[in-house]
Amino acid sequence: MDRQINHWIDGKxxxxxxxxxxxxxDPSTGMVQAKVSLANADEVNKAVKNSLKSFETWxxxxxxxxxRVMFKFRELLENNLKDLAKIVTSEHGKxxxxxxxxxxxxxxxxxxxxxxxxLLKGEYTEQVGNGIDSWSTRQPLGVCAGITPFNxxxxxxxxxxxxxxxxxxxxxxxxxxxxxSFGIKMAELLKEAGLPDGVFNVVNGDKEAVNALLNHDDxxxxxxxxxxxxxxxxxKTGTAKNKRVQALGGAKNHMVVMPDADxxxxxxxxxxxxxxxxxxxxxxxxxxxxxxxxxxxxxxxLSPRVxxxxxxxxxxxxxxxxxxxxxxHRSKVEAFIGKGVEEGAALxxxxxxxxxxxxxxxxxxxxxxxxNVTKExxxxxxxxxxxxxxxxxxxxxxxxxxxxxEHEFGNGAAIFTQDGDVAREFSNKVKIGMVGVNVPIPVPLxxxxxxxxxxxxxxxxxxxxxxxxxxxxxxxxxxxxxPTGIREGxxxxxxxxx
Ligand code: NAD
Numbered sequence: 001m002d003r004q005i006n007h008w009i010d011g012k013x014x015x016x017x018x019x020x021x022x023x024x025x026d027p028s029t030g031m032v033q034a035k036v037s038l039a040n041a042d043e044v045n046k047a048v049k050n051s052l053k054s055f056e057t058w059x060x061x062x063x064x065x066x067x068r069v070m071f072k073f074r075e076l077l078e079n080n081l082k083d084l085a086k087i088v089t090s091e092h093g094k095x096x097x098x099x100x101x102x103x104x105x106x107x108x109x110x111x112x113x114x115x116x117x118x119l120l121k122g123e124y125t126e127q128v129g130n131g132i133d134s135w136s137t138r139q140p141l142g143v144c145a146g147i148t149p150f151n152x153x154x155x156x157x158x159x160x161x162x163x164x165x166x167x168x169x170x171x172x173x174x175x176x177x178x179x180x181s182f183g184i185k186m187a188e189l190l191k192e193a194g195l196p197d198g199v200f201n202v203v204n205g206d207k208e209a210v211n212a213l214l215n216h217d218d219x220x221x222x223x224x225x226x227x228x229x230x231x232x233x234x235x236k237t238g239t240a241k242n243k244r245v246q247a248l249g250g251a252k253n254h255m256v257v258m259p260d261a262d263x264x265x266x267x268x269x270x271x272x273x274x275x276x277x278x279x280x281x282x283x284x285x286x287x288x289x290x291x292x293x294x295x296x297x298x299x300x301x302l303s304p305r306v307x308x309x310x311x312x313x314x315x316x317x318x319x320x321x322x323x324x325x326x327x328x329h330r331s332k333v334e335a336f337i338g339k340g341v342e343e344g345a346a347l348x349x350x351x352x353x354x355x356x357x358x359x360x361x362x363x364x365x366x367x368x369x370x371x372n373v374t375k376e377x378x379x380x381x382x383x384x385x386x387x388x389x390x391x392x393x394x395x396x397x398x399x400x401x402x403x404x405x406e407h408e409f410g411n412g413a414a415i416f417t418q419d420g421d422v423a424r425e426f427s428n429k430v431k432i433g434m435v436g437v438n439v440p441i442p443v444p445l446x447x448x449x450x451x452x453x454x455x456x457x458x459x460x461x462x463x464x465x466x467x468x469x470x471x472x473x474x475x476x477x478x479x480x481x482x483p484t485g486i487r488e489g490x491x492x493x494x495x496x497x498x
Contacts, residue, residue, distance in 0.1 A: 007043060014043070022178075027326065045216065059168040067115070070193075081104075082100070084099075138167070170200070186202075231247035255414040258419065264301070270285060278324055290394065292394075299348060397426075
């Protein structure tokens with residue numbers, strides 16, 4: 001193994017020279033498949049300098065031309081979809097069809113960004129005073145940085161940079177060091193799409209590179225997606241340095257199953273939402289709140305399905321669920337299962353210790369199902385980020401809603417019911433950023449915006465959609481008069497329209 005994943009600065013590969021490297025695994029076999037260069041502050045500085053220089057010309061490029069790069073980039077993503085999905089699967093482990101879906105979701109943000117001439121249009125008011133007109137515009141910020149998690153190496157960066165770049169900013173991506181190849185691939189495709197060098201740079205690295213970006217005066221905005229403690233650190237450090245920051249954190253998404261719900265539909269929904277992508281999704285459902293007598297039927301229906309999940313390498317078309325991303329992450333997930341047992345939850349299906357023939361060193365764990373989980377338990381309070389579903393019993397709707405509203409996270413929540421009144425009450429009152437009604441993973445489309453509430457997000461703007469345009473631009477209002485004839489002289493009172 002001597003493949004090295006480097007950085008991308010000014011339209012070309014920049015060989016990492018820090019002397020620090022991270023291992024990039026193939027989670028399906030457990031083998032190290034490459035090493036990734038971890039950038040130091042000097043390398044980050046080089047990228048920022050280049051991005052700042054490129055901002056001068058890119059910000060002055062007509063939005064129509066910027067949009068055309070997005071059109072071309074979208075076409076390249078579509079034409080290369082199968083190969084791109086293989087890159088995601090080989091480093092993350094998720095099944096190929098799931099990887100493809102995540103790229104398509106990212107592609108939709110590229111489509112949205114191709115409409116940027118319309119999205120940047122300001123507003124104009126004639127005659128705000130005698131002979132005076134007023135108009136507003138949105139202008140780009142400068143050098144923006146994106147720091148992204150391992151679980152969506154394609155989609156999450158694409159929540160950020162298409163909007164940022166289309167708005168006229170330059171962008172530095174710091175991908176997760178677990179699956180860094182996709183960042184470089186996107187840089188290559190953007191170049192092929194006609195993006196000028198230096199508008200999109202990639203620095204690979206760990207917290208040293210992140211902190212160098214956060215501390216750099218010329219980085220004016222930071223978009224982050226990852227775990228809550230890091231999101232909070234990014235938000236506090238970045239805003240203390242007067243940067244704009246949007247930092248999306250962890251989750252513990254609940255799905256309420258009312259007694260009147262279609263139980264087969266709810267079971268299907270839970271299988272996909274809890275075990276898809278091995279639970280490594282910020283929108284994964286990790287808690288099912290069974291209301292009234294829904295619990296027994298749900299457990300009866302779920303347990304045989306969890307036991308018979310088809311687990312295997314992500315590139316096997318038969319697999320429904322792939323491995324976890326690293327051995328360390330698998331150990332963490334399995335330790336949580338141990339804690340759940342110690343704390344008194346009923347372990348219905350135990351996924352620990354799974355060994356796959358021919359893939360004995362892969363980072364696999366089976367699907368796990370707990371019943372009678374209570375709100376004091378660590379498996380209820382903390383984000384496990386693995387294929388572990390906890391069923392909590394609630395006596396009625398009010399108890400279920402209270403659980404969700406009291407939880408520290410507020411990313412997504414769903415309700416399965418046939419009662420429109422209950423569903424409406426839930427959608428209206430629940431303290432959550434993204435809500436599903438008979439939809440288990442209510443991921444908004446590109447033209448809406450993605451983000452949670454409470455400790456699932458720090459900052460004011462959700463990602464992509466109009467929220468993204470607002471985040472990546474500054475608002476300016478211009479008031480103008482072209483005086484002809486009489487001059488009024490100095491006026492010492494607040495000008496009004498009268
Ligand atoms: P992570 O927080 O460990 O890492 C995210 C990024 O931060 C990476 O690029 C990493 O290099 C960097 N980083 C890690 N530790 C750091 C530190 N101490 N200082 C500075 N930077 C640091 O997250 P992860 O394990 O890659 O991803 C999983 C997490 O992301 C889960 O908590 C999941 O819920 C969350 N996530 C949230 C959303 C959302 O929309 N809210 C979406 C996807 C993932």
